[in-house]
Amino acid sequence: MHHANPMATSKWALDPTHSELQFKVKHLMITTVTGRFDSFTAEVESDGDDFRNAKVHFAAQAASINTNNEQRDDHLRSADFFEAEKFPSIAFECGHYDAASGKMTGNLTMKGVSKPVVMDVEFSGTNKDPWGNQKAGFSLTGKINRTDWGLIWNAALETGGMLVSEDVRLSAEVQFVKQA
Numbered sequence: 078m079h080h081a082n083p084m085a086t087s088k089w090a091l092d093p094t095h096s097e098l099q100f101k102v103k104h105l106m107i108t109t110v111t112g113r114f115d116s117f118t119a120e121v122e123s124d125g126d127d128f129r130n131a132k133v134h135f136a137a138q139a140a141s142i143n144t145n146n147e148q149r150d151d152h153l154r155s156a157d158f159f160e161a162e163k164f165p166s167i168a169f170e171c172g173h174y175d176a177a178s179g180k181m182t183g184n185l186t187m188k189g190v191s192k193p194v195v196m197d198v199e200f201s202g203t204n205k206d207p208w209g210n211q212k213a214g215f216s217l218t219g220k221i222n223r224t225d226w227g228l229i230w231n232a233a234l235e236t237g238g239m240l241v242s243e244d245v246r247l248s249a250e251v252q253f254v255k256q257a
Contacts, residue, residue: 085125086122086123086124087122087123087124087125087255087256088120088121088122088255088256089120089121089122089123089213089253089254089255089256090119090120090253090254090256091117091118091119091120091251091252091253092212092252092253092254093117093118095212095252096117096119096249096250096251096252097113097249097250097251098113098114098117098137098247098248098249098251099111099112099113099247099248099249100112100113100245100246100247100248101245101246101248102241102242102244102245102246103241103242103244104240104241104242105234105240106234106238106239106242110144111144112142112143112144112153113142113143113144114137114138114139114141114142114143114167115141115142115143116137116138116140116141117135117136117137117138117141118135118136119133119134119135119136119251119253120133120134121133121134121213121253127176128174128176128200128213129174129176130174131171131174132171133169133170133171133174133181133183134168134169134170134171135168135169135170135171136166136167136168136169137166137167137168138161138165138166138167139154139159139160139161139164139165139166139167139187140154140161140162140165142154142159142161157230158228158230159187159188159228160188164187164188164189166186167185167186167187168185168186169183169184169185169186169194170183170184170186171183172184172193174198176200179197179198179199179200180195180196180197180198181195181196181197181198181217182194182195182196183196185221185226187226187227187228188226188227188228190225190226190227192225192226194219194221195219196217196218196219196247197217197218197219198215198216198217199215199216199217200213200214200215201213201214201215201216202214210254210255211254211255212252212253212254212255213252213253213255214250214251214252214253215249215250215251215252215253216248216249216250216251217247217248217249217251218246218247218248218249219246219247219248220244220245220246220247221244221245221247222243222244222245223243223244223245224243231243
């Protein structure tokens with residue numbers, strides 16, 4: 078009986094110049110504010126180039142939060158929200174990626190709390206750049222309730238409702254480069 082050789086494991090590193098990590102939060106219940114993390118890393122290990130059984134490790138620096146408003150960013154770094162000095166890293170570890178359904182489940186850790194999240198993943202394919210590097214692109218989206226991770230600060234509005242929504246929409250556009 079002939080046995081096929083097991084597929085080689087491929088390692089992929091984030092290309093930060095072609096990647097972005099954003100979040101969106103409702104403000105005053107009428108406007109969506111978009112923010113981003115300017116400093117983050119990610120690596121992927123996969124069986125071959127189709128990303129089956131991919132292992133994903135991701136980390137963002139909480140202090141790199143950027144909503145284009147210095148006062149607000151300082152507030153977000155404080156104990157009311159991310160407590161960035163005490164908990165400098167926001168991490169995601171993929172538990173399972175189902176390429177067929179485009180669902181990735183894993184644990185998101187913020188402020189010392191780990192909870193499972195599900196992200197929708199769109200694999201955009203692979204391509205070689207002009208220098209011969211093999212690249213892979215992904216779009217990820219998801220939604221979390223920030224209070225599950227102890228990000229509970231809010232302010233009541235006179236009209237009822239809250240200043241900042243509990244639901245946070247996450248989106249990432251990421252490009253990886255295959256390691257030799």
